[in-house]
Each structure stands twice: as C-alpha cells, then as structure tokens.
Amino acid sequence: MYPRSVLWTVCLFALPSTSSSSVRWEGATPSAPTGAGAIPLVVANGCFWGRQHIYANDLELTVFNRTARQVTAVAGYFGGKQTDRVCYDNPRNQSVYARLNHSEAVRIELLSNIELHLALEAYFNSFVELLPGIYGREDYFDRGKQYRAIIGVPGGARGKYMAVVKDANVHNMTLKDGDNIVQMDTLGKNLVYVVDAEINRFYQAELCLQFHDNQTSTYPKEYHNLKQTLLETGRLRATGCPEPYPCIDSVTDRI
Numbered sequence: 001m002y003p004r005s006v007l008w009t010v011c012l013f014a015l016p017s018t019s020s021s022s023v024r025w026e027g028a029t030p031s032a033p034t035g036a037g038a039i040p041l042v043v044a045n046g047c048f049w050g051r052q053h054i055y056a057n058d059l060e061l062t063v064f065n066r067t068a069r070q071v072t073a074v075a076g077y078f079g080g081k082q083t084d085r086v087c088y089d090n091p092r093n094q095s096v097y098a099r100l101n102h103s104e105a106v107r108i109e110l111l112s113n114i115e116l117h118l119a120l121e122a123y124f125n126s127f128v129e130l131l132p133g134i135y136g137r138e139d140y141f142d143r144g145k146q147y148r149a150i151i152g153v154p155g156g157a158r159g160k161y162m163a164v165v166k167d168a169n170v171h172n173m174t175l176k177d178g179d180n181i182v183q184m185d186t187l188g189k190n191l192v193y194v195v196d197a198e199i200n201r202f203y204q205a206e207l208c209l210q211f212h213d214n215q216t217s218t219y220p221k222e223y224h225n226l227k228q229t230l231l232e233t234g235r236l237r238a239t240g241c242p243e244p245y246p247c248i249d250s251v252t253d254r255i
Contacts, residue, residue, distance in 0.1 A: 039116050040197050042152030043123045044105035046137035048075040049214045051106045068229045077203040078105035079150045086203035087241035094242050098146035107202045120168035134190045135171045145185045149192040156196030206239050208247035
C-alpha cells in the first residue's frame with residue numbers, strides 16, 4: 001500500500017484501442033523511423049499506459065506496418081516546467097511531474113501529413129462523451145492537471161500543422177493555444193491545449209513505466225518486449241529518477 005500523502009493516482013482505466021525532428025528531447029536521442037524529416041507529435045489525455053499502447057501497437061505496428069525497431073511511441077511528461085529531470089511520484093519526492101505542472105504524455109514520430117492526421121484521429125477518437133457534446137478522457141476518475149489534454153506539434157496553434165489538428169478534431173472540441181499560459185485540468189471542459197513541440201520539452205518516463213500494462217488491461221509479452229527493443233535502438237535510456245511508486249513492488253521490472 002502506498003502512503004496516503006502521495007499526491008498521485010495510478011492510471012485507473014484502460015483507454016480505448018482505436019519538418020525536421022527538432023523537438024527538444026530529454027531521454028534517448030531520437031531519429032526518424034526510416035530517415036530524417038519526421039514530424040514529432042506529443043499527445044496527452046489521461047493515463048500514458050493506455051495511450052502508449054494505442055500509438056505503438058494499434059497505430060505504428062498495425063496501421064503503419066512498422067517493425068518493432070521502427071516504433072517511436074515513448075511515454076513521458078510534457079507541458080510543464082523545463083528542468084534537468086522530470087520523474088513520476090517517488091519516495092524521495094524528487095522532480096515529481098505533477099508538481100512541475102507536466103501532464104502524462106506520449107511522443108511519436110510521423111513521416112507525412114497523412115500519418116499525422118491518422119495519429120490525431122486516433123487521439124480525438126480516444127475521448128469519450130461525458131455529457132451531451134462534452135468530451136473528455138475515459139479515465140475521468142484520474143483528476144488533476146497532470147492528466148489534462150494537450151497536443152504538441154511543431155509551431156503549436158500558430159504553426160502549419162494546426163490545419164491538420166483542426167481537420168482531425170472529429171468531436172469539434174475547443175482547441176486553445178496553450179503556450180505562455182497557465183494550463184488547468186481540461187476534464188469536463190471539452191478542451192484541448194495545443195502547444196509548440198519545438199519549444200516545450202518532452203521528458204521520457206522511467207523505464208519501468210514504458211510499455212506497461214494498463215490497470216484494467218494485460219498486454220502480451222510481445223508488447224512488453226518493445227521496451228528492450230527501444231533500449232537497443234537508443235530511443236529509451238535510464239532516466240536517473242528514483243524508483244517510482246508503481247514499480248517498487250516489482251522484482252523484474254526495475255528502472
């Protein structure tokens with residue numbers, strides 16, 4: 001059992017399965033799946049465990065027909081204070097992402113506007129209708145700014161990819177420029193912040209949180225093996241963060 005004082009909520013509910021890469025990256029040094037010129041996309045909307053499965057398994061491996069070594073979907077933290085390190089909730093209380101105003105997120109690389117549109121369609125289709133005309137994250141019992149909805153693309157809300165974001169917005173949600181403002185939780189507001197992925201850093205999450213089972217879903221061994229594959233390709237590395245609470249009871253899945 002975790003201390004009552006810990007200000008975090010483990011991802012409670014499963015999510016539905018449905019330019020130059022100059023983004024500033026804290027973690028592995030990324031490369032495009034098949035060459036230079038990939039479009040970086042960062043998405044946040046609730047628990048990153050289910051989100052990573054959507055993008056790695058359902059999109060990259062299945063729709064894009066990428067190999068395991070071409071998978072780019074990495075779980076991490078995005079949208080908050082830029083610092084040397086960002087970590088999950090841990091016993092040392094070091095660099096905790098929620099206190100630095102970051103949201104749980106996933107970063108993926110796309111090779112064309114078509115792939116970007118498909119990735120954004122998957123993102124918007126993962127929202128559920130909470131009230132008539134009001135869409136939000138499925139894991140709505142996870143409360144707080146650390147689960148807010150964010151899209152990060154090069155140029156943000158004023159960049160050239162905003163037209164693709166708008167076109168993929170199947171639920172006609174409110175798209176708000178999230179750069180240079182204080183971002184709040186988006187739950188119940190039918191709202192998604194759009195920010196510039198080239199000036200907002202994405203921080204890779206700890207290794208033991210990558211390609212993790214969701215709280216209500218058990219993924220196959222082949223999916224979990226993607227963590228080792230991305231370590232070999234250089235997309236993942238040890239973060240140097242203290243061991244996070246969800247991994248403390250694990251014997252075989254250390255950072």
